[in-house]
Amino acid sequence: MREVTLVGGGLAGALLALMLARRGLTVTVYERRADLRIERIEEGRSINLALSVRGLHALEQVGLADAVVAQTIPMRGRLIHPVSGNTSLIPYGRTPEQVIRSVSRRNLNVQLLDALAHEPNAIVHFHHRCVGYDLRTRTLTIRDESAGREFRVEAPVVIGTDGAASAVRLALLQSLRMNYSQEFLEHGYKELTLPPAADGSFRIEPHALHIWPRGGFMMIALPNLDRSFTCTLFVAHKGTPGFDQLTTRDAVRDFFTQTFPDAVPLLPQLEDEFFRNPTGGLVTIRCSPWHVNGQVLLLGDAAHAIVPFFGQGMNCSFEDCAVLVELFDAHNGDWGVIFPRFFELRKPNADAIAQLALDNFIEMRDTSADPHFAIKRQLEHLLEERYPGQFLSKYAMVSFHRVPYVEALERGRVQDQVLMELCSQVNSLAEIDVAEALARVQAALARR
Numbered sequence: 006m007r008e009v010t011l012v013g014g015g016l017a018g019a020l021l022a023l024m025l026a027r028r029g030l031t032v033t034v035y036e037r038r039a040d041l042r043i044e045r046i047e048e049g050r051s052i053n054l055a056l057s058v059r060g061l062h063a064l065e066q067v068g069l070a071d072a073v074v075a076q077t078i079p080m081r082g083r084l085i086h087p088v089s090g091n092t093s094l095i096p097y098g099r100t101p102e103q104v105i106r107s108v109s110r111r112n113l114n115v116q117l118l119d120a121l122a123h124e125p126n127a128i129v130h131f132h133h134r135c136v137g138y139d140l141r142t143r144t145l146t147i148r149d150e151s152a153g154r155e156f157r158v159e160a161p162v163v164i165g166t167d168g169a170a171s172a173v174r175l176a177l178l179q180s181l182r183m184n185y186s187q188e189f190l191e192h193g194y195k196e197l198t199l200p201p202a203a204d205g206s207f208r209i210e211p212h213a214l215h216i217w218p219r220g221g222f223m224m225i226a227l228p229n230l231d232r233s234f235t236c237t238l239f240v241a242h243k244g245t246p247g248f249d250q251l252t253t254r255d256a257v258r259d260f261f262t263q264t265f266p267d268a269v270p271l272l273p274q275l276e277d278e279f280f281r282n283p284t285g286g287l288v289t290i291r292c293s294p295w296h297v298n299g300q301v302l303l304l305g306d307a308a309h310a311i312v313p314f315f316g317q318g319m320n321c322s323f324e325d326c327a328v329l330v331e332l333f334d335a336h337n338g339d340w341g342v343i344f345p346r347f348f349e350l351r352k353p354n355a356d357a358i359a360q361l362a363l364d365n366f367i368e369m370r371d372t373s374a375d376p377h378f379a380i381k382r383q384l385e386h387l388l389e390e391r392y393p394g395q396f397l398s399k400y401a402m403v404s405f406h407r408v409p410y411v412e413a414l415e416r417g418r419v420q421d422q423v424l425m426e427l428c429s430q431v432n433s434l435a436e437i438d439v440a441e442a443l444a445r446v447q448a449a450l451a452r453r
């Protein structure tokens with residue numbers, strides 16, 4: 006089948022459309038929002054994202070990696086802000102090249118849509134919302150939101166890239182025996198702006214992901230190209246502290262003054278933004294299967310929305326795109342073979358990164374403030390340097406190497422337990438016998 010219809014022209018949809026159009030397919034994309042290259046759209050969520058190796062690898066496949074990287078800000082490590090005292094940087098990687106990159110969601114989507122606009126066999130219909138899909142007749146129901154009319158269109162092959170609230174997934178749920186779960190975190194998030202200084206410079210270190218870990222909750226900040234930062238506060242919806250208690254300007258100011266004292270002078274619009282910006286929810290969505298015959302497939306957040314704490318939702322969705330087109334090439338475009346194989350390959354990995362992301366919330370908000378955690382990261386870098394090919398940290402497996410998420414989860418958990426146990430007994434890296442640490446890790450991995 007040389008025609009394919011994508012529902013959703015967000016990050017994964019635009020990239021996949023480009024990959025498929027370049028393979029000579031006729032690609033039609035229905036996107037519910039306006040064309041963000043023309044209209045300024047309120048995003049409503051995460052203004053910037055951390056891009057790492059899996060996302061970059063997929064972008065390389067369409068020749069866009071360099072252009073995208075040029076519009077990013079490298080972040081070398083986590084810069085920890087305690088309530089009082091000095092900040093400290095915990096590097097992500099062992100070498101200067103091992104960074105993750107802050108990228109604007111909007112810019113990235115624009116770059117992908119611009120590239121797609123050059124493909125004569127691809128078309129994107131903006132303001133077109135999918136409101137239904139009939140599996141039996143293979144027809145989509147689309148609402149043209151600018152014309153205010155609804156129509157049905159035959160779509161023999163549909164890929165749902167319509168994100169966490171996928172309409173395609175909903176249609177499958179209604180007509181198939183599909184397993185489905187959505188698990189909300191008790192925490193929500195709120196975005197706030199840390200603007201540039203009066204002279205236009207960054208007000209805090211730009212080459213880092215800032216974290217204010219507070220045990221049970223936290224705030225983070227990622228740099229933007231305009232020299233502002235986007236701060237994201239993650240606290241429970243209910244409780245102490247909780248969004249349900251932060252209901253007055255005084256309550257918000259008091260909470261920030263007590264909890265994030267160094268950030269308060271940098272957030273001039275704190276109270277205004279706090280009440281103006283939405284409080285987002287954080288959800289893990291798992292479903293199976295992701296496909297029906299060679300007819301429909303779910304990909305990206307539509308198949309597996311995860312919490313954002315490993316910075317992998319987009320990276321994983323981009324890796325989905327790369328894997329799907331690899332299968333397309335290997336199986337001569339036979340969707341009947343490609344879709345089940347894709348599901349078989351990606352489902353265990355999607356489940357693994359969902360778990361890694363949940364685990365990383367604990368690490369970021371609680372453990373990263375522990376001095377033994379900094380020693381553990383130093384030890385991991387030393388092990389990687391001394392024993393290349395024998396040791397990789399969990400973070401490196403996920404963010405700097407494309408080790409399957411399943412392996413990163415399984416190996417990472419064992420390694421973390423052994424190394425954290427060692428590091429919790431010492432006050433500096435010098436007290437640790439590195440060869441002995443490797444031997445313990447290897448013994449624990451062998452016992453798995």
Ligand SMILES: Cc1cc2nc3c(=O)[nH]c(=O)nc-3n(C[C@H](O)[C@H](O)[C@H](O)COP(=O)(O)OP(=O)(O)OC[C@H]3O[C@@H](n4cnc5c(N)ncnc54)[C@H](O)[C@@H]3O)c2cc1C
Pocket residue numbers: 012013014015016017018035036037038050051053054055056133134135136166167168169170171172194304305306307313315316317318319320321322
């Ligand atoms: C706070 C937060 C921080 C994050 N940080 C990171 C990070 O640092 N790194 C990272 O890798 N990931 C991060 N993510 C995850 C990342 O945003 C998602 O994984 C990624 O956007 C998934 O891409 P997608 O194309 O599958 O879905 P989306 O980007 O959600 O795109 C879906 C598209 O489908 C369209 N659509 C929806 N419904 C319909 C419909 N019925 N009809 C037609 N079109 C429709 C939407 O308008 C949208 O354009 C974060 C997420 C959040 C919420």
